[in-house]
Amino acid sequence: MGKLRTKRIGVMGGTFDPIHTGHLVAAEEARIQFQLDQVLFMPSGYPPHKEERNNLAAEDRYVMAVIATADNSDFKVSKMEIERPGPSYTIDTIEQLHGEYGKNTQIFFITGADAILEILTWKEPEKVLREAVFIAATRPGYDLAKLEQALPKVEKTSQAQDPQIIVMEIPALAISSTDIRIRIKESRPIRYLVPDGVCEFIEKNGFYR
Numbered sequence: 336m337g338k339l340r341t342k343r344i345g346v347m348g349g350t351f352d353p354i355h356t357g358h359l360v361a362a363e364e365a366r367i368q369f370q371l372d373q374v375l376f377m378p379s380g381y382p383p384h385k386e387e388r389n390n391l392a393a394e395d396r397y398v399m400a401v402i403a404t405a406d407n408s409d410f411k412v413s414k415m416e417i418e419r420p421g422p423s424y425t426i427d428t429i430e431q432l433h434g435e436y437g438k439n440t441q442i443f444f445i446t447g448a449d450a451i452l453e454i455l456t457w458k459e460p461e462k463v464l465r466e467a468v469f470i471a472a473t474r475p476g477y478d479l480a481k482l483e484q485a486l487p488k489v490e491k492t493s494q495a496q497d498p499q500i501i502v503m504e505i506p507a508l509a510i511s512s513t514d515i516r517i518r519i520k521e522s523r524p525i526r527y528l529v530p531d532g533v534c535e536f537i538e539k540n541g542f543y544r
């Protein structure tokens with residue numbers, strides 16, 4: 336019998352407050368570029384490094400992620416970090432996922448480049464970098480030198496065999512959750528910046544006003 340192929344799982348980590356089209360474009364780009372079998376959106380429960388709490392409760396951020404990904408069978412949403420008590424440390428998530436999917440699974444952790452910039456200050460950074468490949472999604476105009484200077488082994492290609500941190504440029508990330516929250520406060524439109532269902536859910540619940 337042939338050797339079993341290593342499963343490749345993408346994990347989209349973030350607060351998703353709210354999830355928007357830029358996140359979906361980034362997940363799809365990573366799925367194709369890194370030949371992922373599935374992308375698991377992982378809304379954080381209580382993110383470390385954050386003094387102020389998120390704008391919305393974890394459950395509401397989770398529901399929006401479910402609505403946004405409902406029509407894509409390659410995308411799933413996990414409650415793992417929301418249900419785990421205490422701060423959402425990425426190393427705990429990766430280990431829990433290896434427990435569920437098996438050690439033979441390669442995890443690609445996708446998140447914003449600014450978050451990755453801080454990776455050396457995360458819990459157990461050496462271990463976290465050993466256990467997963469990190470994909471830093473950048474917005475247009477992002478200064479790559481910041482990442483290259485701060486971190487070891489940053490590569491700008493998906494072809495390299497050994498890198499732990501790979502940069503992925505996503506023009507659609509000109510959309511940001513912060514901008515969406517400001518737009519809602521100022522009664523400006525968010526249609527097409529977030530999926531229709533998310534737009535309706537935000538409106539129905541009066542979020543971010």
Ligand code: NAP
Pocket residue numbers: 347348349350351352358361379382383384385423424425426445446447448449450456457458472508510511512513
């Ligand atoms: P955040 O506040 O949601 O995002 C920081 C920046 O990255 C924002 O510009 C954000 O843009 C962007 N971003 C976030 N998630 C993204 C994604 N999946 N794809 C593309 N861009 C994304 O997130 P955070 O609190 O910095 O944390 C990011 C991830 O790192 C989370 O999974 C968190 O658990 C993990 N983390 C772990 C540790 C640790 O283990 N000690 C410490 C810090 C962070 P938008 O606002 O538009 O999303």
